[in-house]
Amino acid sequence: MFKIVNREEMAQGTIILNEIEAPRIARKAKPGQFVIIQSHEKGERIPLTMADVDPDKGTITIIYMVVGKSTASFSKMAVGAEYFAVIGPLGKATHIEKRGKVVCVGGGTGIAVLHPITRALKEVGNHVTTILGSRNKDLLILEDKMKKASDVLHICTDDGSKGHHGFVTDVLKDVLAKDDISLVVAIGPVPMMKFVSSITKEKGVETLVSLNPIMVDGTGMCGGCRVSVGGETKFACVDGPEFDGHKVDYDELSKRLRAYQEDEKKSLEQFEK
Ligand code: FES
Numbered sequence: 001m002f003k004i005v006n007r008e009e010m011a012q013g014t015i016i017l018n019e020i021e022a023p024r025i026a027r028k029a030k031p032g033q034f035v036i037i038q039s040h041e042k043g044e045r046i047p048l049t050m051a052d053v054d055p056d057k058g059t060i061t062i063i064y065m066v067v068g069k070s071t072a073s074f075s076k077m078a079v080g081a082e083y084f085a086v087i088g089p090l091g092k093a094t095h096i097e098k099r100g101k102v103v104c105v106g107g108g109t110g111i112a113v114l115h116p117i118t119r120a121l122k123e124v125g126n127h128v129t130t131i132l133g134s135r136n137k138d139l140l141i142l143e144d145k146m147k148k149a150s151d152v153l154h155i156c157t158d159d160g161s162k163g164h165h166g167f168v169t170d171v172l173k174d175v176l177a178k179d180d181i182s183l184v185v186a187i188g189p190v191p192m193m194k195f196v197s198s199i200t201k202e203k204g205v206e207t208l209v210s211l212n213p214i215m216v217d218g219t220g221m222c223g224g225c226r227v228s229v230g231g232e233t234k235f236a237c238v239d240g241p242e243f244d245g246h247k248v249d250y251d252e253l254s255k256r257l258r259a260y261q262e263d264e265k266k267s268l269e270q271f272e273k
Contacts (some may be wrong), residue, residue, distance in 0.1 A: 001080035005059060007171070011139045013110060015065050016075050017051070022086050023058030030093030030136055031116035032210065032242055035060065035170070036218045038085040039077065044070040047215040049241065050089070051112035051142075060086070063112035063141065090218045090239050096120045099182040100127065104150070105168050105196050107133045107188025111142050114187045119149040127151050129179075131171045133192065137162035169195050172267055176203050183208070186245060190254050197245035207245035211236045213256060228252050 006019035025035060025157040052061035066075045071075070077083075094117050102121050106114040111132055122128045130150035134140040135158045147153045155163030164171055169192075175181065184207045186196040193209040200207040213236050215225040220238035227236050230247035234240065249261045 001084070003082045004077055004079050004087040006061075007077075007079050010063070010141045011065075011134075013066075014072075014139070015063060015141055016026075016029065017061060017063045018074070018077070019052075019054075019061045021058060021085060022060045022088075025086065025088050026055045026058050026060050027052045029053045029060060029089040030134075031096065031120045032094030032113075032239060033089035033091050034058045034060070034218075034223070035086050035088030036215065037062065037083055037087075037091065039070070040084045043073070043084065045085075045087075045216060045218070046070050046074075047090075047212065047218060047237070047259055049113040049116055049210065049212070053116075062089060063109055064073070065109045080179060087218060087249040091113055094120065094185075094242060096124055098125045101179055101181050102126045102128055102179050102185065103172065104128060104130045105133075105172060105184060105186040105188070105192070106130070106146070107168060107192045108139075109141070110188030110192075110210070111140075111146065114185065115142055115145055117148060117185055117187075118146060122149055122151065129175055129181075130154070131156065131168045133157070133168035133188070135159065140204050167195075167234070168192065169199055172196060172199060176200070176205065181205050184224045185209075190257065193245060194250040197248070197250075209245040209248060210241045210250065211243060211253065213253060228258075 004018050006018040036047050042255045045126035048062045050060050051063045072081045104118045124153045128150045129152040131154045133156040156168050156197045184200050186193050216222040218237045220235050225236040229243045
């Protein structure tokens with residue numbers, strides 16, 4: 001069993017942080033890898049990329065948005081409660097190397113996924129510019145941690161309540177125009193990754209995105225997580241979750257993510273009754 005040792009509510013309670021005892025995973029996990037979590041034996045298997053690990057303490061940190069029945073049931077678990085299963089680390093780790101000037105772009109809970117990658121890119125000597133976006137200032141997460149992990153931090157909000165009034169792509173265009181950037185890492189909602197990738201493709205700047213399709217087994221057996229990348233079918237759980245942002249078929253990914261939306265809505269409504 002995997003005990004919750006710390007729990008925080010972020011973004012007005014819509015995003016939850018859980019630090020969980022999982023010593024074997026904490027020892028092995030690398031930036032970019034994920035775990036699959038179940039709250040009970042018959043519970044849905046939810047893939048979540050680790051936002052942090054503490055090998056000495058033997059804990060991993062996950063950050064999730066409450067969007068459906070399973071995450072709503074996770075959100076009711078207090079400190080001391082135990083997850084039935086935490087499986088991982090799964091997926092390929094981010095390839096971290098010194099590239100020079102890099103830009104990390106994050107939106108929503110994608111910021112949690114981006115955090116260990118940003119920190120690792122800075123630790124190996126890259127100059128890291130980070131651009132974070134959210135709908136408003138109250139929904140922005142991990143600002144202090146991202147500031148620490150970056151050389152330059154830009155904040156963007158859709159309503160202008162903090163930082164640049166507008167989208168991450170506006171600031172990205174400016175940064176790309178002024179600086180010689182060798183790598184962009186973009187993690188967040190699918191439309192954000194799509195638009196970032198189309199801007200960097202025009203400029204010829206290598207771009208990594210982290211995909212979060214529906215997953216079941218997480219080991220390459222079920223095909224649930226298939227995505228099209230460069231015209232080839234890839235399994236995000238074993239071939240990813242990171243891919244060349246210029247080659248991902250984002251429209252297909254969006255369509256597959258919407259496939260169970262109605263069922264998920266009904267299931268959440270029943271859970272909340
Ligand atoms: Fe089953 Fe990836 S989740 S193949």
